[in-house]
Amino acid sequence: RKAQKWESYYTQYFPLHPYAQKVQEQSVAEVMSSKADGKKIGVLLPLSGPQKHIGQLVLNGLTLAVGSFTMPYQDNSIELIVEDTQSQPTIARQKxxxxxxxxxxxxxxxxLTSRETEGVADLAAASEIPLITLSPKEGITEVSETVFRNSITKKEQAIALAQLTNQVLDIHRVAILYPETSYGKEFMEIFWKEFEKYGGNIHGAEGYQEDQTHFSEPIKKLVGLYPASLRSEELCSKRYSEIWYERKKKGLELPNCFPAEELPPIIDFEAIFIPDGHHRARQILPALKYHDIRGVQVLGSNLWNTQELLKGTTGGELEGALFLDSFFIGKKSAVVQQFIQQFYTHYGYEPSILEAQGFDSLTFLIDILSSKKISSRGKLMQELYRKKDFNGVTGLTGFSKNREAIRNLTALMVSQNKIIELY
Structure with a gap:
């Protein structure tokens, strides 16, 4: 009641105030909420401006989805109404x-972005219109009860990685080497929490700067090599260090101590998680080998799912590295391969996760609208919650009560300089 009183006060006495205008917009949206055309689906993407390339890729996936359903559902053909947000929240609100x-x-x-999604969420809620955002920002669905999300998230990967390492690989001790960025720190914290939920233990976490190119110090810290003074009881004196090197050169028995430069790493973890991009992975993995960290499972993020990871000469440092993704071009799935073939025939290039997310988002909606007579947004909302048997190219099967995508992620591994499905 107090909120309604303030809304009435502002709209009556300060009609030009931003808050009053927002209240008026929501009021109109509430009145219009019951009016909807079951054959029309709106699209909000940046088709000009700095993110126009990304927007166009998603739109290509959407366009293919419309074409895929034109023939089977001729009487119920879906009309896409596409609006350009220019990546601007104010323009997204107008659109x-x-x-x-x-x-x-x-x-x-x-x-596409969290800023735009947050900028239109109140209008979506007031009009009770389901909105499927493509933003990966954690917690974005909490901005409105009508905001769904179809984008792979850090939490989604963390949960699946925790399950994979604990339950499939029988790995229970993990170290983390992460970038001191919002992405790296957030991913590290989420994985740590989820891994412990499955009974695992984190045996150390070290960060590095975003622009860092040498990783000796954080790696040494993880394995007890830096600072060496922490293991003073194992260190040789200056005299015994000289003896150590002389005996090693001659192949003789070594003293029961180590020169500071020869301390062996203490590897008390079975795997190391590196939540960073593929460029950084190509720098870090050789550094692990250099510091004699071997026999440890390397875990990465979906950002590693690119042929760029394999370019150049990195020896065998990448061999066996594991990561997860929602879309894999080489996946042994009839649905995925059919999508890739149709897409390539239509556009002349292989789709990425962006086109796949667009395709799945629209196909999911069309699947519901084509099988049921739905003319209200509220009814569509109910069906979005109810449907759990979808077979999407991104592993999408449905949406949770929190409106997050429910999907089966694909476990990927580097094997003989190729990225393959783990199982």
């Missing part, structure tokens, strides 16, 4: 009003 009030779409795919 969603058009989609809701003028076009009366029944659902919206997009926006």
């Amino acid at each position: 969603i009003k058009k989609l809701i009030f003028t076009d009366q779409v029944i659902a919206i795919i997009g926006p």
Whole structure:
């Protein structure tokens, strides 16, 4: 009641105030919430501006999805109404009003970023329109009860990695080497929490700067080599260090101590998790080998799922590295391979996760709208929660009660300089 009183006060006495205008927009949205065309789906993507390339890739996936369903559902063909947000929250807000009030779409795919999604969430909620955002930002679905998300997240990967290492690989001790960035720190914290939930233990975590190119110090810290003074009881005196090197050169028995430079690493973990991009992985993995950290399972993120990871000469440092992703071009799945073939025939290039997410998001909606007579946004919302048998190219099967994508991630491994499915 107090909130309603303030809303009335602002709209009556300060109609030009931003808060009053927002209240008025929401009021109109509430009135229009029941009016929707079950054949119209809106799209909010950046098709100009700095992210236009990404927006176009997603749109290519959406366009293919519409074409895939034109023939089977000729009488119920879906109309896509595409709006350019230019990656600007204010423009996204203008465009969603058009989609809701003028076009009366029944659902919206997009926006692409968290800032845009947060900027339109209140209007989506007021009009009760399902909105499938493609933003990977953690917690984005909490901004509105009508915001769903179809984008692979750090938490999604962390949970699946924890399950894979503990339950499949029987690994229970992991170290973490992470970048001191928002991405790296957040991923490290989420994985740590999820890994411990499955009974695992984190045996050390060391960070490095975003622009760092040498990793000796954080690696040495993980394995008890830096500072060497922490293992003073194992260190040789200056005299015995000289003797140690002389005897080693002659192949004789060594003194029961080590020169500082020869301390062996203490490897008390079975795997090491590196939540960073493929470029950094190509720098770090050889450094692990250099410091004699061997026989340890390397875990990465979906950012490693690129042929760029394998370029150049890195020896066997990448061999056996594991990571997860929602879309894999070489996946042994009839659904995935059919999508790739159709996409290549239509566009002349192989799709990435962006096109695949667009394709799945729209196909999921069309699957519901084509099988049921739905003319209200509220009814569509119910069906979005209910459907759990979807077979998407990104592993999507449905949405949780928190409106997060439920999917089967694909476990990937580097084997003989190729990225393959683990199982």
